[in-house]
Every structure is written in structure tokens, then in C-alpha cells.
Amino acid sequence: MELHARTREILNDLIAFPSVSSESNQALITYAAGLLDDCGAKIDFTTSPCGRKANLFATLGPEVDGGILLSGHSDVVPVTDQDWSSDPFNMEERDGRLYGRGSCDMKGFIAATLAMAPIYATQVNARPIHFAFTYDEEVGCLGAQHLAEDLTARGILPGVAIIGEPTEMRVIEGHKGCYEYSTHFHGLPGHGSAPDLGVNAVEYAVRYVSELLQLKQRLRGMAPVVSHFDPPWTTVNVGAMQGGVAHNVIAPKAQVDWEMRPVCARDADLVKTELRRLCEEELLPEMRQIYPEADITVETIGEVAGLEPMAENEARRIMSELTGANGADLVAFGTEAGIFQALGMDVVVCGPGSINQAHKADEYLSLDQLDQCLSVLKRLGGYL
Incomplete structure (x- = not known):
């Protein structure tokens, strides 16, 4: 079967697996493993702690360091409360576009790599090519972190990693980190007329948020001299705050949901250190003076x-040569790329489709983008 048609066939199959992050991805992983096994690839699985999900890591060629890794996440975001024009888990072609949940984010790239696998099997020589398909990227890159631990334990280190997130086939060499937390405050309830006899969790949560806002402003002045990010500094966002029972009740519990997107590890360390100091030296001593069992916990x-x-x-050099790009860009959204970079690989993000289509109703991948991806992947065989 012609390569383009085969890719579309595989993509149709992948979209039919409703691999929403809250559900199991194992049927999809088993399907992909079967295609790679047919090509003679060595197959390895890592199962999630819950036992319902898995990563797939497959290798064509010798088991040596320095290979090329093609990576994508198998999970997709929910379709709940989205107004789709067609069944999101049944691929449909309209006006040169392939519609379906995950079509661009990022089953299109996975389909292209699986369609290329039989060709790579005939080309691979001294340099192996690896395939990594992970679980739970959309809820914290949990699968990629698990895979990184597994690769380290097994002593496997590819030299180059290409993460196929939708970039319209632009070569991306950088993005900020994304750290998300929920901070929980546990106080002592009481009547609002006697505030000194209780520990108001909401009030301590407000002081915590005040510190976050001060850090937010402080970080604006700490942007690197040369930073191509937009904005160039580390950002902090307070996403939600809950707590309290009624107007006249001292709030026993409160929760603050917040995130930061650091441009460097130093900024992340600063935020966490300052918040820890606030809790340990100010908030908790005051809370426990009234109620020894009061507590503040941070959920990562x-x-x-x-x-x-x-x-x-x-990775940047190879993909720039293959795409004809004169340089590499940065993006605002996060990916699994930094996890692989931390292992010592050279990494870029480059894949078909637009991030503007991801996570929305009527998500699609254009046929033109799919063809561009296949063209690049075919020429990638020359680097094996």
C-alpha cells in the first residue's frame, strides 16, 4: 500500500481508540506494538502504577547508544461538552482535513512513524531508531517520566530525540517548564464571632496567594538578558481558590491551585524556597499556636x-536540514522534550498540525501537513 494511504489507515485506527487520559491506553499500545513487531522491532513495555496504562519503547537496529528516538504521547484530552460536527473517535475527511480527537495532538505523528517503520527496518544499519509512545502526557507527562526512569535503569541513551507535537513542521528548540500544584490549608472551625478561638484556613490561604503575587512581580525583573520566550520571564498564575463554609463560620479548609512556567530551574527553586520559608517560619507557627494539628500541604x-x-x-541540525529551516523557534506550550533532554539527549519538537487545533472541537490534521511530515521522515532514513 502507498505510504500516504497506509498512514491514513493507521491514523484512522489510532483515532478509534478513545485513549482519553482518564481511561486506559493499553489497546492502542498493543496495536502499535503489533505493527512494530511485524517489522522485527524489539518491544518493551512499562506499565503505569495503576496497571491500566503503558508506555511502548521499540527499537529497530542494534542496541547501542546514540540512536534516533521518535516520540509521541498516546493519550488525548476529553471531548466532554465540546460541540463536534462529527464523531470525534471516527476519523472523517472533509476539505483536505482529517478530523478526529488526537488527529494533530498527536496521533498523526505516531501514525506517520508507524507507517515508516517497515521502511526504516530495511535502512537501519549501525545507528538504531527507537519509537516511544507514552501515557498521560496531558495530565503531567507522567508516562514520559516513568519511561525516563526505565531507560536509565536499562542503560539506554539515544543521541537524538524528535518529539512530534504539532508545530506545523517548524523546528522547536525550547519551551518553558510547567509546574502545577494544589496547596491545602487545614485549620480549626469555629463561630465567626470568636475568630481568635479558631484557625481560619481561608485567611492563611490569602496570605499564601499574596506571597505568590509578590513573587510573580519579582520574577518579571529576573528575565535573562537574552530570552526569546514570550513573556521572557518566569510566570506565576493562581488558577483557583476554594474554601470556607458560610459567612459566620471560621473556615476549616482552603485550597489554592496554582502554576508557574519557569524559564530556568533557578526560578523554580526560588519560588518553592520562598513559599516553604513562608509556611515554616510564619504561617504554620501561628496556626499551630492555636491548633497544634493545623497543617499546610503541597500536592504536586x-x-x-x-x-x-x-x-x-x-537534533536541531538534522531537522533543520530535513525541513529546510534556517533556524529554530520557541513555543509557549509544554511537551515531554525536557524529560528526554535531562537524560542527555539532543532534542527538538517538530510534528504535523497546528497547536491551535489541539484540545478543541473538530480537531483536525491537514493532508498537506501529513505529507510534509512523511517527506521529512522518509529523508530521516539517510541518517541511520
């Missing part, structure tokens, strides 16, 4: 490392 929703631009980057 996800800490996704950023992708830092590097002076020397083989």
Missing part, C-alpha cells in the same frame, strides 16, 4: 521540565 500535580536551547544540538 506535575513538574514538567522545560526544553532549554543548546548551542550544539544534533
Whole structure:
């Protein structure tokens, strides 16, 4: 079957798997593993702690360091409360576009790599090519972190990683990190007429948020001298705040949901250190003077490392040659790329489709973008 048609066939199959992050992705992973096994690839799985999800890592060629890794996440965001024009889990072609949940984010790239696998199997020589398909990227890059631990334990280190997130086939060499937290405040309820006899969790949460806002302003003045990010500084956002029972009740519980997007690890360390100091030296001593069991706990929703631009980057060189790009760009959205970079790989993000279509109703991948991706992947075989 012709390559383009085969890719569309695989993409149709992938979209039919409703691999929303809240559900299992194992049927999709088993399907992809079967296609790679047919090509003679060595197949490895890492199962999630819950046992319902898995990563797939497959290799064509010798088991040596320095190979090329093609990576994508298998999970998609929900379609709940979205007004789709067609069944989101049944691929439909209209006006030169392939519609379906995950078509661009990022099953289109995965389909293209799976369609290319039989060709790579005939081309691979001294340099292996790897395929990594992960779980739970959309909820904190959990699968990629699990895969990184597994690769480290097994002593496998690809030299180059290409993360196929939708960039319209632009070569992306950097993005900020994304750290998300929920901070929980546990106080002592009481009657509002006697505030000194209780510990008002909402009031302490407000002081915590005040510190976050001060740090937010402080970070604006700490932007690197040369920063191509927009905005160029580390950002902080307070996304939600809940707490309290009624007008006349001292609030026993409160919660602050917040995130930061650091341009460098130093900024993330600063924010966490200052908040820890506030809690340990000011808030908790005051709370526990009245109620010894009062507490403040920080729940880490996800800490996704950023992708830092590097002076020397083989992945950037290869993809720039293949796409004809004169340079590489930065993006605002996060990916799994920083996790692989932290292992020592040269990494770029480059894949078909537009991020502007991701997570929305009527998500689509244009046929033109799919063809551009296949053209690049075909020429990638020359680097094996």
C-alpha cells in the first residue's frame, strides 16, 4: 500500500481508540506494538502504577547508544461538552482535513512513524531508531517520566530525540517548564464571632496567594538578558481558590491551585524556597499556636521540565536540514522534550498540525501537513 494511504489507515485506527487520559491506553499500545513487531522491532513495555496504562519503547537496529528516538504521547484530552460536527473517535475527511480527537495532538505523528517503520527496518544499519509512545502526557507527562526512569535503569541513551507535537513542521528548540500544584490549608472551625478561638484556613490561604503575587512581580525583573520566550520571564498564575463554609463560620479548609512556567530551574527553586520559608517560619507557627494539628500541604500535580536551547544540538541540525529551516523557534506550550533532554539527549519538537487545533472541537490534521511530515521522515532514513 502507498505510504500516504497506509498512514491514513493507521491514523484512522489510532483515532478509534478513545485513549482519553482518564481511561486506559493499553489497546492502542498493543496495536502499535503489533505493527512494530511485524517489522522485527524489539518491544518493551512499562506499565503505569495503576496497571491500566503503558508506555511502548521499540527499537529497530542494534542496541547501542546514540540512536534516533521518535516520540509521541498516546493519550488525548476529553471531548466532554465540546460541540463536534462529527464523531470525534471516527476519523472523517472533509476539505483536505482529517478530523478526529488526537488527529494533530498527536496521533498523526505516531501514525506517520508507524507507517515508516517497515521502511526504516530495511535502512537501519549501525545507528538504531527507537519509537516511544507514552501515557498521560496531558495530565503531567507522567508516562514520559516513568519511561525516563526505565531507560536509565536499562542503560539506554539515544543521541537524538524528535518529539512530534504539532508545530506545523517548524523546528522547536525550547519551551518553558510547567509546574502545577494544589496547596491545602487545614485549620480549626469555629463561630465567626470568636475568630481568635479558631484557625481560619481561608485567611492563611490569602496570605499564601499574596506571597505568590509578590513573587510573580519579582520574577518579571529576573528575565535573562537574552530570552526569546514570550513573556521572557518566569510566570506565576493562581488558577483557583476554594474554601470556607458560610459567612459566620471560621473556615476549616482552603485550597489554592496554582502554576508557574519557569524559564530556568533557578526560578523554580526560588519560588518553592520562598513559599516553604513562608509556611515554616510564619504561617504554620501561628496556626499551630492555636491548633497544634493545623497543617499546610503541597500536592504536586506535575513538574514538567522545560526544553532549554543548546548551542550544539544534533537534533536541531538534522531537522533543520530535513525541513529546510534556517533556524529554530520557541513555543509557549509544554511537551515531554525536557524529560528526554535531562537524560542527555539532543532534542527538538517538530510534528504535523497546528497547536491551535489541539484540545478543541473538530480537531483536525491537514493532508498537506501529513505529507510534509512523511517527506521529512522518509529523508530521516539517510541518517541511520
